[in-house]
Amino acid sequence: MAKTSHNQGNGLAADIGKRTPFTSLRQEAYLNLVRTHEHLSCEFTRLLKKHGLSDSQYNALRILRGEGKPMQTYQIAERMITSQTDISRLVDRLEASELVERERSAEDRRVVWVSLTDKGRAILKKLDKPVSDLHEKQFEGFSDEQLKSLVKLLYSARSDGSGKQEA
Template sequence: MSAAAHRRLTTDAWESLLRSQVAVMRELHRAPIFNEVGSREYDVLYNLSRCPTGWLRLNELNDNVLLTQPSISRMVDRLEARGLIQRRTPENDRRGVLIGLTEEGVALQKKVGREHVRNIMELMEAALTDEEMLTLLELTGKLRDSVAIR
């Protein structure tokens, strides 16, 4: 393959990945369940729910969501005001702040999560076979891993 053809293939593959992600996310976020909590807010709740200790530092949370530091700080303030998350000071670092879900936050994350998973399954199963989903999982993991080692 020529350099120009390789360059074109690379950019076409990237653009296809990006446009697919945008189309899928737009479709998923049209679900009525996201009227209760925005998709970015849900992303914060979801990431906190996955944390083994139940608590994350703000910078750790920021590593897992597509928001800037000032945006995530404002979102944390809003979610705290709604009673969905709480803050605490870690015992070993009085200057640090940990963020965790409240009981209400856990309940909302589970409620939205169940509906979101149903919508994901409906969309993915209509488009891909199990074998294709495994291939997609392998390819996206490989791409993510290559970025992580840079």
């Protein structure tokens, strides 16, 4: 019996002109995630670039706003959506743009606190609606139930099987 492939017709295989089946369903799922990430993040990156920010800079600013008080650099790094190997340089760029400010602790000069400036808060406020609108547009074809399932599946893909999130 001929092997039927989930690659035929519409889908990633057709999008990339693949002539043979994927090695496995897991490979196809992974490549779909990569392709989807590229598509969605490209739109997001373009939006942020119009406001002079990178994805990581925006993420750091949102973390600071969400915390509502100064944070140490390592605390910001721990909460980043994508791993940030050089958080100090990221904070340097934000400080140079006057979006954050640093202050050394009076008790321990090794400790540096990072806080959001009024200019940083203003740029986030300016971006709130466009970012929200972009997310709505990107997922407009999904029902709430589908989105809940997608969120659960993506979380599971990052889990180590025990329900604990891997770094």
